[in-house]
Amino acid sequence: MAQAIHLHQVSPLKASCHQCSLSNLCLPLAIEENDLDRLEDIVQQGKIYNRGEHIFDQSTPFKSCFAVKSGSVKTSIITEGGDEQVTGFFMPGELVGLDSMSGDHYACTAKALERTSICEFPVEKLEELTGKLPELQHHMYRLMSQEIQNSHQLAMLLSKNTAEERIAALLLSLSSRFSRRRMSATNFSLPMARNDIANFLGLAVETVSRVFTRFQNQGIIRARGREVELLDVEALQMVTREFAKQGG
Amino acid sequence: MAQAIHLHQVSPLKASCHQCSLSNLCLPLAIEENDLDRLEDIVQQGKIYNRGEHIFDQSTPFKSCFAVKSGSVKTSIITEGGDEQVTGFFMPGELVGLDSMSGDHYACTAKALERTSICEFPVEKLEELTGKLPELQHHMYRLMSQEIQNSHQLAMLLSKNTAEERIAALLLSLSSRFSRRRMSATNFSLPMARNDIANFLGLAVETVSRVFTRFQNQGIIRARGREVELLDVEALQMVTREFAKQGG
DNA sequence: TCTGTCCATTGACTGTCGTCAAGTATAGCA
DNA sequence: TGCTATACTTGACGACAGTCAATGGACAGA
Incomplete structure (x- = not known):
């Protein structure tokens, strides 16, 4: 489902954050027009990575952060x-x-799961810039803090929830992230393999598979390979909170 | 084991980060003498919290970050x-x-586990200051990033490791954090209850208890209540890597 | 000293999920 | 089109850790 990408050359590409449909999600949020230009100056835009290609590798020198464009x-x-x-x-x-x-x-190592377009932010320049633009600095703090929270959420999921609850939570997370981009919240294709899901959620592949079919038999989802359709979102939400209801 | 603290008054206390024995761990790292003064201007130093007192509560307005002093x-x-x-x-x-x-x-909610001295950093002022001091900004990024990494480590521990491995890892983590403060790395008292350990590590209290006694029977540690002595640090390290050795 | 409460420990039993193993789809490629 | 490798699914079995339940210690207050 990777959308085809504009160009295959990188350097002269200054397509700009202005035009980017994601500018409200990514860094530029809450930045003045003027400042956006300065951000663009330091960004390497839209480099393409094929499925399986590494964006960076664990233990290699740290240079940049990367925004996913598609x-x-x-x-x-x-x-x-x-x-x-x-x-x-x-x-x-x-x-x-x-x-x-x-x-x-x-x-860590970052790897494209499909054909993927990436914008690169060299940290040295980025830090320089955030020093000058309080809004941008604030946004960076927010992003990092959000990342901490996400990770805590994950830890919680892993430590307290059953296989069904974890998978339901992941499906809902993906759903909401798709819908933020104005794509269908109920009908999407998983970018990652079952193996990756299992690994991420601390489960065995077999368990993931079993839960998928269980959900399917219950009429909550429909899944063929990576194509997923959420038939009953409320039921999924129920699953994630099941244990909470009992405890409270 | 909370060390007794200097004063019980807060406001006029400007004991300063200069004198603080933790200044190399906490924020001030890599900051010029001059800049340290500016940091001190915004810090509320050394407020005391008793055991069980809340430093802040989940869902109340966010105002400050806090550094633990003792x-x-x-x-x-x-x-x-x-x-x-x-x-x-x-x-x-x-x-x-x-x-x-x-x-x-x-x-989240933050709670003192014992008598605890805390320095408060109002974020508004902190962000203002980090905008002016690149070193400090850089340090903030580092701290937040480290927090993300820690959380990933935790998620990993929770998703892949057995009860024994998790507890060994926690003990070693505490050990190294004690020794950073020039306290004994092998002889310390746990600030938290078994319950908290269990909750943190995604285990039942009973399991934590069982593992402690198992370690004790194996001569790896000695534990009476919250007093812990690490008798065989290498053995503990072996435990945390046990599964790795098999896999590789 | 006694009593109540909280915390920690220990035991017996059960359930979820991992492991092992086999079989079935799907994708990439000549 | 067929081949192979990889991904996914399904089943049987066992283990680790959770739950339930009871006991033992530590500490505070009367």
Whole structure:
């Protein structure tokens, strides 16, 4: 479902954040026209990555943060033992790499899940700019803080919720992120494999599969491969809160 | 084990970050003498909270971030269902509230686990200051990024590791945080109850208890109540990597 | 010293989910 | 079109940790 992208050349492309349909999601939020120009000066816009290509690699020198323009990205950490832990999925309008700003090297690996267009923000210049633009600085703080919250949410999901609850929560999260982009909230195609879902949610692939079919049998969703249709969103929301209702 | 604190009055107390033994852990890191003064201007220093007192409450208006000076703090989220999810423990030199910078309200509740001294940083002033001091801004980014990484680490622990591995990891984390403050790395007293540990690690209290005694029987630790002695740090490290060794 | 409360420990049993194993779709490619 | 590799699904079984329940200690107040 990766939308075809305008150009295959990078350098002269200054398509600008002004025109970008995501400018309200991504960095530029709450920035003056003038300031937007200055942001554009430092951004490398719309580089294309094919499915499976790495945007950056864990333990390589940290240089930039990246905004997803179209397509989708998976971030993961490789442990000493060699296994992967998926730490997040990033959709258009979302910023990748904020977890790497505390060191000299990237804290994770980012990989395109499909044909993906990416804008690059060199941190050195970005920090310089946020020092001059309080609005932008504030926005950066918000984004990073949001990332912390998301991660706490995830930790909570992992520590307290059943397989069904985790998967329901992920489906709803994806749904709302699709609808923010004015795409269907009930009819979409998962950018990631079952394996990635399982890894992200701390489950075995088999469990993910089983839950999908269980949901399907209950008439809550319809899933064929990566194509998903949410038939009963309320039921899904019920699932995520099931345990809460009992406890309260 | 909260160290007794200097004064019980707050306002005229300008003991200063210069004198603070934690200045290398907390915000001031990498700041010029001059700039430190400016930071001090905005900080409310060393307010005391007793055991169980709230530093801030979830859903109340967000105003400040807080640095722990002595003692310790627990942050937690209360879900709609009414149950608690512990999101972190904060020791001296660590900054609390970074996850709340993305909204108008605190994203969690922070509670003193013992008699605790806290420095308050009003965000409005803090943001103003970081706009002027690139070093400080950079440091803020680092802290927030580190918080994201920590949270990812936690998510990983919760999703992939056994009860023993989780608890070993927590003990080692506490150990290293104690030793950073030049306290014993092998002999300390847990600031939090078993319940909090269980909640934080996504386990039942009973499981935590069982693992503690198992470790004790194996001669890895010695624990009586909250007093803990790490007898065999290497063994603990082995435990945390056990699964990695098998996988790789 | 006694009593009540809170916290920690221990035991028995159950359930969810992981593992192992096999089988079936789907995608990429010659 | 067929081939192969990868992704996904389904089933059987076992283990780890949760739940329920009871006991044991620590501490505060009378």
